[in-house]
Amino acid sequence: MNAFEFMGLLCWIGAAVLVLWMVVDFFKVNITYDENYLLSSLEGHDEITEQEKKHRREREARA
Amino acid sequence: MTDQNTTSTESAPEKRISLLTVLGPAHVWALGVGIVLVGEYMGYNFSIGKGGALGSLISCWFIGLLYTCVAMVDSEVSATVASAGGQYSQAKHIVGPLMAFNVGLYLVFAYTMLEAADALVVGDLMVEAAHDFGFAGLDPKPFVVFTIAILAWLNYRGVFMTLTVNFIITAVAFVAIFVLFFAAQGWTPGVALHHKELLTKLPYGWLGVVAAFQFAIWYYLGIEGTCQAAEEVRSVSRALPLGTITGMMTLLIAATVTWYCTTGLVPWEYLGVSIIPQYDAARAFGNPIVKFVMFIGTLFSSLASANGTISDAARAWFAMARDRYLPVWFGAVHPKYRTPYRSIVFLIPVAISFGFTGLLDQVITFSILSGLLGYTFMSINMFKFRRQWPLGTIRRGYVHPFHPFPAITLFLLCCVTYFATYLGYGMELLALMTFYIAASVWFHFHRYKYVKRGDQFTMAWPRPQGY
Amino acid sequence: MAKDFEPLNGQGKQAYVPPEQGAGGQIFDTIFLLVMIYCVLLLPLTLGITAGNTVVKKPETITWETLGQNKVMQAQWEKLGMTAEDASEYICTHFIYKIEPISLAFTAIVIIGYFVLVIYFAGKEYQEVINEKFQ
Numbered sequence: 134m135n136a137f138e139f140m141g142l143l144c145w146i147g148a149a150v151l152v153l154w155m156v157v158d159f160f161k162v163n164i165t166y167d168e169n170y171l172l173s174s175l176e177g178h179d180e181i182t183e184q185e186k187k188h189r190r191e192r193e194a195r196a
Numbered sequence: 197m198t199d200q201n202t203t204s205t206e207s208a209p210e211k212r213i214s215l216l217t218v219l220g221p222a223h224v225w226a227l228g229v230g231i232v233l234v235g236e237y238m239g240y241n242f243s244i245g246k247g248g249a250l251g252s253l254i255s256c257w258f259i260g261l262l263y264t265c266v267a268m269v270d271s272e273v274s275a276t277v278a279s280a281g282g283q284y285s286q287a288k289h290i291v292g293p294l295m296a297f298n299v300g301l302y303l304v305f306a307y308t309m310l311e312a313a314d315a316l317v318v319g320d321l322m323v324e325a326a327h328d329f330g331f332a333g334l335d336p337k338p339f340v341v342f343t344i345a346i347l348a349w350l351n352y353r354g355v356f357m358t359l360t361v362n363f364i365i366t367a368v369a370f371v372a373i374f375v376l377f378f379a380a381q382g383w384t385p386g387v388a389l390h391h392k393e394l395l396t397k398l399p400y401g402w403l404g405v406v407a408a409f410q411f412a413i414w415y416y417l418g419i420e421g422t423c424q425a426a427e428e429v430r431s432v433s434r435a436l437p438l439g440t441i442t443g444m445m446t447l448l449i450a451a452t453v454t455w456y457c458t459t460g461l462v463p464w465e466y467l468g469v470s471i472i473p474q475y476d477a478a479r480a481f482g483n484p485i486v487k488f489v490m491f492i493g494t495l496f497s498s499l500a501s502a503n504g505t506i507s508d509a510a511r512a513w514f515a516m517a518r519d520r521y522l523p524v525w526f527g528a529v530h531p532k533y534r535t536p537y538r539s540i541v542f543l544i545p546v547a548i549s550f551g552f553t554g555l556l557d558q559v560i561t562f563s564i565l566s567g568l569l570g571y572t573f574m575s576i577n578m579f580k581f582r583r584q585w586p587l588g589t590i591r592r593g594y595v596h597p598f599h600p601f602p603a604i605t606l607f608l609l610c611c612v613t614y615f616a617t618y619l620g621y622g623m624e625l626l627a628l629m630t631f632y633i634a635a636s637v638w639f640h641f642h643r644y645k646y647v648k649r650g651d652q653f654t655m656a657w658p659r660p661q662g663y
Numbered sequence: 664m665a666k667d668f669e670p671l672n673g674q675g676k677q678a679y680v681p682p683e684q685g686a687g688g689q690i691f692d693t694i695f696l697l698v699m700i701y702c703v704l705l706l707p708l709t710l711g712i713t714a715g716n717t718v719v720k721k722p723e724t725i726t727w728e729t730l731g732q733n734k735v736m737q738a739q740w741e742k743l744g745m746t747a748e749d750a751s752e753y754i755c756t757h758f759i760y761k762i763e764p765i766s767l768a769f770t771a772i773v774i775i776g777y778f779v780l781v782i783y784f785a786g787k788e789y790q791e792v793i794n795e796k797f798q
Contacts, residue, residue: 137326137334144342151349152544158352159541162530171528174518246758292785293792393735403760463736465753466743480742520681522696523689542693549705557715558708572778618770619760624713629773631703636777638699640784643692649679650795663793 224422224439229446230366231418234310234501236373236447236454237474237494238317239414239560245468246620247408248399249459255405255412255616256455258609260448263416265606266571267440268596269578270420275436275593276581277655283420283570284515289655290581293521293647295573297639298632300516302570307509308543309563310418312550314502315343316559319551320471321494328479328487340551343502348544351506354533365500372493373450376457376477379486388481389460396464409609409616411557413564415451418501419443420570421508437594471556506547510539520646521639561621565628568613575607584660678795721755730754 134142162171243252270283277286284303287296319336326334380388398404422440458473461480470476478490514536517526530537550559582599596602617625684692707713722729727737727747732754740750 135326135331137322137329137331140322141335141338144338148338148341148345151345155349155352155537155541159537162532162537166531168528171531172518172524174527174529287785291782292787292789294781294785294788296785298781390735390739393733394739400758400760404758407758407760461739462743463732463739463750463753465756466740466745466750469753469756476743479744480739482742520684523684523692525686525689525693546697546700549701550708553705553708555708555714558713561713562704576778576782614770614774615767618767619762620715620717620758621713622716622766622770623707625770626773627703627707627713629777631699633773633777634699634703635696636781636784638695640788644788646681646684648681649792650798652792653796659793659797663790 221435221439221442224435225443225446226363226366228419228422228440228443229370229450230362230500231421231504232416232443232447233366233369233450234314234317234497235414235417236450237369237497238472239313239556240411240451240454241458241467241470241473242557242560243408243411243414244459244464246400246411246616247404247406248397249395249455249464249467251398251400251405251408252412252459253452253455255408256415256451257448259409259412259415259613260444260451262413262571262606262609262613263419264441264444265602265609266420266574267422267437267444268598268602269574269606271437271440271594272592272596273574273577273581276590282512283574284512286577286581287573288519288652289657290577290584290660291573293644293652294636294640296652297516297521297643298636299570299573300512300521301632301635302566302573303512304509304516304543306417306563306566306570307505307512308547309550309559309566311344311347311502311505311509312547313556313559313563314498314505315340315547315551316554316556317471317498318343318495320554320556321475321491321498324472324475325491336554337552341548343499344506344544344547344551347499347503347506348540350503351510352530352533352535352537352540354530354535362500362503365496369493369497369500370450372489372496373454373457373474375489375493376474376481376486377453379483380457380461380481382453382457382460385460389457391456391460394460394463399464403619406612407616407619409613410561410564410619410621413567413613414560416444416447417564417567419447420574421504437596469557506540506543509543510536513539513543519652520648521643524646558621558624561617561624562628565617565625568610568617569632571606572610575603575610578603584662585657586661589661590657679791716759717756718759719752719756721751725751 240252240256243255246252247255273286273290274282277289282303284296284300287299316336319340322339323334323336326332382389385391400407419440422436422443454474458467458477461477462470462473466476467473472494474490475487475494478487481487513522513526516522517524517539520527526536526539526542528538529535550562553559579600587595614625725747727740727750730747730751732740732747732750737747740747
């Protein structure tokens with residue numbers, strides 16, 4: 134086995150670990166949380182609004 | 197159902213207040229060039245295969261005109277429909293749900309195929325590097341899978357590279373293009389660049405030049421992604437068109453320099469089918485440092501591009517699911533990482549399957565055609581937008597000049613590019629059209645019954661004229 | 664279908680209430696989409712149906728001269744690790760640009776028909792959206 138083939142093997146292992154991590158987390162989240170909660174986001178502004186609210190709270194706390 | 201309606205209405209002003217308007221023209225420029233730059237490292241060269249070296253250059257400039265029209269037309273609509281949904285959201289508000297479903301699919305497939313192409317290039321780059329070190333016959337598959345897996349994982353966790361990191365990676369790849377130019381003393385023909393001896397007449401005549409339009413799209417595919425930053429731009433009317441147009445100018449220069457260096461080093465017949473043309477040009481140049489720089493440039497541009505495409509494709513799939521255009525199950529957000537995790541996971545095997553084919557030109561063609569269908573939509577969309585809400589009836593972030601000429605030019609150039617694809621890749625064109633037709637039938641006659649009607653229209657605009 | 668509509672904010676008009684899709688239906692739709700992606704897009708690729716339309720025409724004797732390569736071209740091919748035999752695979756492969764009126768007309772009808780029908784049906788759906796939104 135040359136260095137490149139060894140790198141290839143590491144890539145297979147690395148990819149398997151990452152995919153396995155995602156699959157485990159995927160099922161864990163699906164089981165742990167209520168489906169309605171997971172599907173509760175609304176178009177376009179949910180993530181940004183959350184982030185902005187957090188920043189606003191921080192600014193107000195500082196003020 | 198009523199709750200959702202109420203929330204949407206109430207959240208609209210909050211959305212406008214909450215948006216972080218932090219981006220200036222330079223950011224928009226970086227965003228656009230970052231998405232597209234991989235096109236200067238691979239794929240563009242297939243236009244050389246279809247029309248010869250000079251044919252590719254001519255088509256590169258004509259397609260530059262197509263994208264200038266895209267930038268003008270899309271800047272106006274995006275600056276007005278300032279939503280993260282991009283063209284999908286535009287189609288929903290201006291043309292109708294079936295068009296929006298198709299535009300959503302164009303985005304998903306343009307980006308998923310680009311992601312597959314990026315991974316495929318990383319795999320091939322490793323094979324070539326191994327070959328140069330004396331290890332022939334390396335299997336590219338583990339590198340393809342690992343590239344997609346690690347970037348999908350980063351996107352899944354929401355720890356995807358920030359604009360700054362992507363900017364650095366892109367900047368390195370951008371500089372690498374000029375490293376080859378300076379190393380080869382591009383200003384002194386004959387030292388290392390042999391255009392006089394390597395350039396031939398048009399191998400397929402002017403028909404070949406037209407045929408080259410298909411892959412010349414790859415020089416710029418994705419620049420329209422700048423318009424998706426509309427919500428976060430400080431001064432939309434200034435930054436968006438300025439950033440996009442300067443991005444276009446940068447790409448025109450980068451594309452021309454790329455073409456100039458590679459065609460002066462590599463015979464066009466080889467260049468026309470190469471998967472990693474910049475690296476091959478460096479091999480033909482013979483300097484190991486330049487070869488290493490081109491290796492890094494190709495790798496970085498592919499990773500930066502793939503990183504963005506995984507995010508964009510998954511978000512388009514997610515947005516359609518949230519509107520119930522697709523099974524609503526895909527509309528879930530990860531409670532911890534706040535990412536569309538189901539959509540990300542779902543699209544991984546699709547990207548890997550196409551990456552495994554090793555057929556870069558055909559995978560790229562799927563991406564190009566999906567983009568092209570989107571540009572055709574944009575030209576039609578522009579006419580409908582101006583007719584349904586004439587100037588003065590709604591506040592526009594930017595009004596593009598010379599309407600309707602950019603939209604007409606865009607439409608005509610799209611028609612020429614369909615014809616270009618018919619020349620040589622006609623069956624693939626029909627396969628993709630079959631897919632979109634089947635998907636449209638499925639949506640209209642089956643899927644649409646699960647979609648809420650009035651809730652889809654979220655902009656605070658008056659009733660469109662003619663409806 | 665009557666239960667699929669509900670009054671819209673006291674204006675007497677009815678808003679469309681879509682049916683809820685169960686898990687089985689969602690799984691079926693997802694599998695259907697995957698089958699469509701793999702059968703219509705991936706399968707033709709792997710079967711070679713969609714490959715670029717090319718032809719290979721090699722000269723009887725393969726030398727740099729018969730391949731029409733000058734000294735500089737030859738040198739660049741060699742820097743890429745190619746012999747004349749290897750290079751002939753690239754040099755002698757050409758695209759076939761044959762414009763067949765029937766296939767061209769068919770392709771044009773497919774693309775134009777697609778856009779016309781999508782915009783037509785999208786327009787009908789859009790009218791429903793606008794009617795409900797602006798009641």
